[in-house]
Amino acid sequence: xxxxxxxxxxxxxxxxxxxxxxxxxxxxxxxxxxxxxxxxxxxxxxxxxxxxxxxxxxxxxxxxxxxxxxxxxxxxxxxxxxxxxxxxxxxxxxxxxxxxxxxxxxxxxxxxxxxxxxxxxxxxxxxxxxxxxxxxxxxxxxxxxxxxxxxxxxxxxxxxxxxxxxxxxxxxxxxxxxxxxxxxxxxxxxxxxxxxxx
Amino acid sequence: xxxxxxxxxxxxxxxxxxxxxxxxxxxxxxxxxxxxxxxxxxxxxxxxxxxxxxxxxxxxxxxxxxxxxxxxxxxxxxxxxxxxxxxxxxxxxxxxxxxxxxxxxxxxxxxxxxxxxxxxxxxxxxxxxxxxxxxxxxxxxxxxxxxxxxxxxxxxxxxxxxxxxxxxxxxxxxxxxxxxxxxxxxxxxxxxxxxxxxxxxxxxxxxxxxxxxxxxxxxxxxxxxxxxxxxxxxxxxxxxxxxxxxxxxxxxxxxxxxxxxxxxxxxxxxxxxxxxxxxxxxxxxxxxxxxxxxxxxxxxxxxxxxxxxxxxxxxxxxxxxxxxxxxxxxxxxxxxxxxxxxxxxxxxxxxxxxxxxxxxxx
Numbered sequence: 001x002x003x004x005x006x007x008x009x010x011x012x013x014x015x016x017x018x019x020x021x022x023x024x025x026x027x028x029x030x031x032x033x034x035x036x037x038x039x040x041x042x043x044x045x046x047x048x049x050x051x052x053x054x055x056x057x058x059x060x061x062x063x064x065x066x067x068x069x070x071x072x073x074x075x076x077x078x079x080x081x082x083x084x085x086x087x088x089x090x091x092x093x094x095x096x097x098x099x100x101x102x103x104x105x106x107x108x109x110x111x112x113x114x115x116x117x118x119x120x121x122x123x124x125x126x127x128x129x130x131x132x133x134x135x136x137x138x139x140x141x142x143x144x145x146x147x148x149x150x151x152x153x154x155x156x157x158x159x160x161x162x163x164x165x166x167x168x169x170x171x172x173x174x175x176x177x178x179x180x181x182x183x184x185x186x187x188x189x190x191x192x193x194x195x196x197x198x
Numbered sequence: 199x200x201x202x203x204x205x206x207x208x209x210x211x212x213x214x215x216x217x218x219x220x221x222x223x224x225x226x227x228x229x230x231x232x233x234x235x236x237x238x239x240x241x242x243x244x245x246x247x248x249x250x251x252x253x254x255x256x257x258x259x260x261x262x263x264x265x266x267x268x269x270x271x272x273x274x275x276x277x278x279x280x281x282x283x284x285x286x287x288x289x290x291x292x293x294x295x296x297x298x299x300x301x302x303x304x305x306x307x308x309x310x311x312x313x314x315x316x317x318x319x320x321x322x323x324x325x326x327x328x329x330x331x332x333x334x335x336x337x338x339x340x341x342x343x344x345x346x347x348x349x350x351x352x353x354x355x356x357x358x359x360x361x362x363x364x365x366x367x368x369x370x371x372x373x374x375x376x377x378x379x380x381x382x383x384x385x386x387x388x389x390x391x392x393x394x395x396x397x398x399x400x401x402x403x404x405x406x407x408x409x410x411x412x413x414x415x416x417x418x419x420x421x422x423x424x425x426x427x428x429x430x431x432x433x434x435x436x437x438x439x440x441x442x443x444x445x446x447x448x449x450x451x452x453x454x455x456x457x458x459x460x461x462x463x464x465x466x467x468x469x470x471x472x473x474x475x476x477x478x479x480x481x482x483x484x485x486x487x488x489x490x491x492x493x494x495x496x497x498x499x500x501x502x503x504x505x506x507x508x509x510x511x512x513x514x515x516x517x518x519x520x521x522x523x524x525x526x527x528x529x530x531x532x533x534x535x536x537x538x539x540x541x542x543x544x545x546x547x548x549x550x551x552x553x554x555x556x557x558x559x560x
Binding site: 120158 | 307342343346350353354356357358359360361363364366367369370371373374
């Protein structure tokens with residue numbers, strides 16, 4: 001279909017490599033880009049360039065950032081005694097919206113998954129241990145509640161506890177605003193297991 | 199609970215066929231190779247999303263076809279539920295309940311089915327994996343949590359094995375293995391205790407005074423000493439640390455519920471080595487009767503019962519004993535190549551099967 005324009009085909013092929021984009025969507029996007037004004041198209045390519053040039057990782061928490069240290073690590077109003085450990089940047093972004101949390105983050109950059117060849121050395125664990133000093137009183141482990149996330153949490157707690165720091169794990173249970181009758185039995189079971197006294 | 203209608207398409211030797219079933223007894227009558235057992239298999243797949251004889255989906259698609267599809271209407275608690283299971287070669291199986299895409303686990307929560315047939319002898323005579331498969335499929339119908347623990351245990355196990363192969367530290371996965379593994383073992387202990395005592399009774403009844411014993415043998419051992427959750431946990435942890443070196447050398451997990459077994463004894467001798475074909479068959483039927491009884495009680499409704507060629511090796515007296523034992527069953531499907539006993543003909547519908555199709559209904 002792109003026989004007449006090899007460069008459009010090249011663009012579509014590239015777009016199809018992006019996550020969540022299939023062949024059809026890639027073709028649609030390629031044609032859309034083709035229809036853009038020169039100005040708009042150049043702007044898009046400049047933004048991609050800018051992102052690659054400017055955005056890097058914070059050398060303390062490994063969050064994405066345009067500055068080093070990142071805004072969160074550099075902020076004087078943040079509670080420096082609590083570090084919340086997450087798998088990915090997107091997890092930190094979600095937790096940062098939580099009003100009750102004003103601490104710092106540590107982004108591991110993944111989770112333990114030997115099946116994918118990811119071991120402790122592939123995560124920012126050493127860097128997390130280096131951050132533990134007398135100012136840090138609590139580490140919240142907020143990895144995902146699945147097998148790999150739990151294994152990562154266990155691994156981290158074993159490393160951290162001997163250092164004398166308090167290690168906590170986020171709770172599991174029902175989403176707020178949901179109805180009990182629609183909850184799946186596994187989640188409900190977890191909620192019952194993790195019940196708290198009034 | 200009963201299946202009121204079923205449509206099977208491109209499954210085994212069935213091209214496409216619709217059935218209207220009776221709430222009582224449905225007799226599938228036909229020669230060997232006519233497709234009677236295939237129909238039972240289709241029913242099992244519809245209810246639990248898998249074959250009762252452990253066949254993989256690729257084998258169940260009719261040859262030279264790409265997709266099988268099984269649809270049925272099931273009445274439970276006076277509600278009608280439409281279920282469809284479809285499988286396309288090299289893709290994931292698609293299950294819908296009332297037209298909503300669903301997970302296989304949901305089938306286990308809604309439906310309940312027990313099958314008994316010639317393949318069951320392997321529970322007594324075959325490999326430990328057959329016995330674990332037997333426990334898992336029936337225990338999962340009683341406890342959704344068990345099914346869930348089992349699937350998590352499998353995930354942890356494959357991660358741990360990958361860790362061992364890549365020479366990484368399996369420690370964190372061991373901790374999870376213990377969590378899920380102990381729950382699995384506790385469930386198996388309770389379930390197999392009940393199964394053992396009922397099977398013993400049924401075996402004595404059907405065999406005319408015979409003696410069958412079964413005992414759960416978890417790979418961590420020591421059940422006779424301590425079967426409390428704490429005891430299991432301690433023993434599991436100890437066995438894991440004892441076998442750490444061996445696991446590292448062999449690059450695989452050596453202890454845990456995935457290595458459990460059940461020991462069968464007939465007349466005081468290990469059934470696998472000493473029992474006859476007939477004893478295996480009778481033992482297997484007693485086992486399924488026990489399971490039927492337990493499921494019926496726990497689920498507070500009669501499971502759908504699939505009986506495959508059970509008349510072939512049992513004499514008339516035992517068959518009557520069997521009918522009495524199952525007494526008060528809900529819906530029954532049975533295949534036979536010989537004339538079924540007259541007692542089975544009341545409240546029954548008979549399907550004459552040939553070449554994967556219905557030739558006549560009586």
